[in-house]
Amino acid sequence: MYAELHCHSAFSFLDGASLPEDLAATAHELGYSALALTDHNGLYGSMTFAQAAKPLGLQAITGAEVTLTDSSHLTLLAETPQGYANLCRLLTETHLGADRLDPRLAFDSLVARQEGLIVLSGCRRDGLLPRTLEAEGRAAARKLTERCKEMFGKGRFFVEIQRNRVRGDLALTRALMSIAGDVQLAVVATGEVHYHRRERHRLHDVQVAIRHRTTLDGSHRARRPNSEFYLRPLEEVALLFKDCPDAVANGLTIAERCRAFDLTRDLGYTFPDFRGADRAPAPQALAELCRARMSARYPEDSVHRAAAERRLAEELTLIEHHRLSGFFLVYHDLFELAREVAADVRRGSRRASGNLLPGRGRGSSVSSIVCYLLGLSHIDPIANHLFLGRFLNDTLASVPDIDLDFPREIREELIRRVYKRYGDEHVGLVCSFPTYRLRSAVREIGKALDLPLGEIELVAKLADRRSGGLADELEQLPGFAGRKDAPLWKELCELAEEVRGLPRHISQHVGGMVISSRPLVEIVPLERAAMEDRSSASGTRIRATTRASSRSTSSPSGCCRWWRSASS
Amino acid sequence: MVAPSRAPLRADRLRALNVPQPVAVECDVEDRPRTVGDITVEAVIESWRIDDEWWRQSITRCYHEVILDGGKRVVLFEDVATGEWFAQMP
Numbered sequence: 089m090y091a092e093l094h095c096h097s098a099f100s101f102l103d104g105a106s107l108p109e110d111l112a113a114t115a116h117e118l119g120y121s122a123l124a125l126t127d128h129n130g131l132y133g134s135m136t137f138a139q140a141a142k143p144l145g146l147q148a149i150t151g152a153e154v155t156l157t158d159s160s161h162l163t164l165l166a167e168t169p170q171g172y173a174n175l176c177r178l179l180t181e182t183h184l185g186a187d188r189l190d191p192r193l194a195f196d197s198l199v200a201r202q203e204g205l206i207v208l209s210g211c212r213r214d215g216l217l218p219r220t221l222e223a224e225g226r227a228a229a230r231k232l233t234e235r236c237k238e239m240f241g242k243g244r245f246f247v248e249i250q251r252n253r254v255r256g257d258l259a260l261t262r263a264l265m266s267i268a269g270d271v272q273l274a275v276v277a278t279g280e281v282h283y284h285r286r287e288r289h290r291l292h293d294v295q296v297a298i299r300h301r302t303t304l305d306g307s308h309r310a311r312r313p314n315s316e317f318y319l320r321p322l323e324e325v326a327l328l329f330k331d332c333p334d335a336v337a338n339g340l341t342i343a344e345r346c347r348a349f350d351l352t353r354d355l356g357y358t359f360p361d362f363r364g365a366d367r368a369p370a371p372q373a374l375a376e377l378c379r380a381r382m383s384a385r386y387p388e389d390s391v392h393r394a395a396a397e398r399r400l401a402e403e404l405t406l407i408e409h410h411r412l413s414g415f416f417l418v419y420h421d422l423f424e425l426a427r428e429v430a431a432d433v434r435r436g437s438r439r440a441s442g443n444l445l446p447g448r449g450r451g452s453s454v455s456s457i458v459c460y461l462l463g464l465s466h467i468d469p470i471a472n473h474l475f476l477g478r479f480l481n482d483t484l485a486s487v488p489d490i491d492l493d494f495p496r497e498i499r500e501e502l503i504r505r506v507y508k509r510y511g512d513e514h515v516g517l518v519c520s521f522p523t524y525r526l527r528s529a530v531r532e533i534g535k536a537l538d539l540p541l542g543e544i545e546l547v548a549k550l551a552d553r554r555s556g557g558l559a560d561e562l563e564q565l566p567g568f569a570g571r572k573d574a575p576l577w578k579e580l581c582e583l584a585e586e587v588r589g590l591p592r593h594i595s596q597h598v599g600g601m602v603i604s605s606r607p608l609v610e611i612v613p614l615e616r617a618a619m620e621d622r623s624s625a626s627g628t629r630i631r632a633t634t635r636a637s638s639r640s641t642s643s644p645s646g647c648c649r650w651w652r653s654a655s656s
Numbered sequence: 657m658v659a660p661s662r663a664p665l666r667a668d669r670l671r672a673l674n675v676p677q678p679v680a681v682e683c684d685v686e687d688r689p690r691t692v693g694d695i696t697v698e699a700v701i702e703s704w705r706i707d708d709e710w711w712r713q714s715i716t717r718c719y720h721e722v723i724l725d726g727g728k729r730v731v732l733f734e735d736v737a738t739g740e741w742f743a744q745m746p
Contacts, residue, residue: 255704255719290710304711315707315716327686537711579711 090325091122091343094163094278098590099133102299105283105291108137114284114319116144122343124149126163129182129191138351149346157192160216163208167346169354171204179613188616199239206342207240208248211280233271246276249335251328252316277335282317289315291586297536304536357611359415370413375404378461392470399457406480419490420462425505429498452479453490513607516614518600521591526551529584537576558584676742689720689732696725
């Protein structure tokens, strides 16, 4: 048995050539009991990974490889829910406390927030301990190890040893084992995985070249020397570490300890427990709000009044049953906020006197009388005989989907006011991950392969993915027939297919926001958004960095859609 | 002495150093060299692998640094594509 505790996915952005789902599936096929996803400075793929691993019976360990201020790396694993919260806070600090494109974490910060975390000493090339050993010698490495033992404790700091058939591995791992023995610390075997199967090493080489903005030839020193950074069959792992079986056993022990935290179960997100003006419980506040508006919408003499009363009672019962009163009240609050913003923004303009709505609901929520009474929808569900079941029913599997569209003119200010109203720690813009498409793949991989720039541009511009793949596209492009089998072009065709769908970088979702009752920073790592000029006066604009839904939304309702997918 | 920078490069005067020499190698069950020609391998010090230049002419080699009977230290490698073995000085 073996548990892999050091693994990068494509969410390490240009330092991982496999999706989390592929890593989980391969680990399961190979018989791994557990796999930790430890992407660089983020948990971007962790939820996807955990959700993919769960039905397979594979234990998904949540972790990250953080970059310290001296640019060395440490591997962190969440052992408990508190450890996960600390990991999120540390990753947030890594991003907010440093240059946006060069996240760094202070060692002291890690020491201060180590509870519930297991710390591994880092990878062969940039790991804190191997790097010290190489740069400053054995005495300094031993001193550092003693310091780490003192800071983190014997049961929480492990010396990481990796064997990927790289020249020098044996000497390095023996030196590390010797230091660990001297200091009485345990060693743990890890694989520094960067792709799920060996064949993907070509794509990883290309990613390294792209990351260093050079060609494959020009990135010789930066690329890894071989194709051994894949998920190995268990017997290979046993053979590699046959002289130190304890290192493999310790990995299993660590994995067992990490069972105390399951991201799919313990995320801890709850909808804001919104209360009424005089601190009335949410169900009561919601009912009062709806009933207060009933007469305006359905006067006593209305033919729909009785049906509306019945429908409201039914909906309120369902909402209370699903504990969604706070959820609806937050929407109402946002809508009222939007109304204020619209009034402020439109003041003095011709639109000010138009009595325009600040936004408008759409989708299945228009069948709800609660949404109608709260102003979230402008469609009368009773008069129009709209069926409620699609929006709200007894056996609801996830939260109802309320879509609100806000006009462009108020959106910026509305985002600022949402931050101000709920607080920086409780609100975040949702991130998104642009993935490789044919054009971007051709351009970037073509440059890495050192193909003529003019030809790359031509192919990138003309290829529009109407056919099965780049090879087919090339056949149809004038002047490129037969190129698909030519050297370098053949590799371009194959790699463009492999890279398709892999995330390229992190971006900001067009309109999604997350609002949380618990500080968001304990649920998900936050990052500084790219556009500083959009920051609110209250402080730093932040960005939630767990994988977001790829669906576009232009309203705060996106947060709920996102959280539903993240926490389900 | 360093040659003047303007002097033309004489490709015919260049020669490769430490050129790999083909050798016959027998391996054990773990695919580690057991004999090199008629000489027994005393110890395998380290094994490593190289995968490079796959976009040009792929180089895939499994290296072993060994000590032969008599104490000589040699680096052996197997060209994975052809299965041929070569020896180089370490």
